[in-house]
Amino acid sequence: MRNTEDIKYVYDLVSKRIKLFRKFRKITQEQLAEKTLFSRGLIGNIESPKTEQTFSLAVLYSFAKTLDIPLEYFVKEDISDELELLGIKED
Numbered sequence: 841m842r843n844t845e846d847i848k849y850v851y852d853l854v855s856k857r858i859k860l861f862r863k864f865r866k867i868t869q870e871q872l873a874e875k876t877l878f879s880r881g882l883i884g885n886i887e888s889p890k891t892e893q894t895f896s897l898a899v900l901y902s903f904a905k906t907l908d909i910p911l912e913y914f915v916k917e918d919i920s921d922e923l924e925l926l927g928i929k930e931d
Contacts, residue, residue: 848892850915851892851893851894851895852889853915853917854900854914854915855886855887855888855889855893856887857913857914857915857919858883858886858887858900858903858914859887860928860930861903861907861909861913861914862887862903862907864907864926864928865907865908867907869883869884869887872903872906872907875906876899876902876903876906878899878902882895882899886899900914910922
């Protein structure tokens with residue numbers, strides 16, 4: 841059973857959403873890095889399930905603005921309705 845109060849769970853959820861929405865917008869990690877002024881390495885570490893890269897709310901906010909996705913979609917547990925509205929099929 842997953843512990844939704846565990847900070848690792850939160851980072852894992854958000855990092856998967858970052859990757860999901862980046863791919864939905866057809867933007868590479870390099871392009872997202874250029875648009876947000878964060879390094880491609882940071883974005884790669886955030887998205888990788890093999891690393892435990894922490895990041896600030898300011899970083900997440902920048903990704904949300906750049907990808908034109910409401911911030912709450914990155915942190916809300918069940919976004920199946922929102923994904924359906926966007927036409928996204930979650931893996």
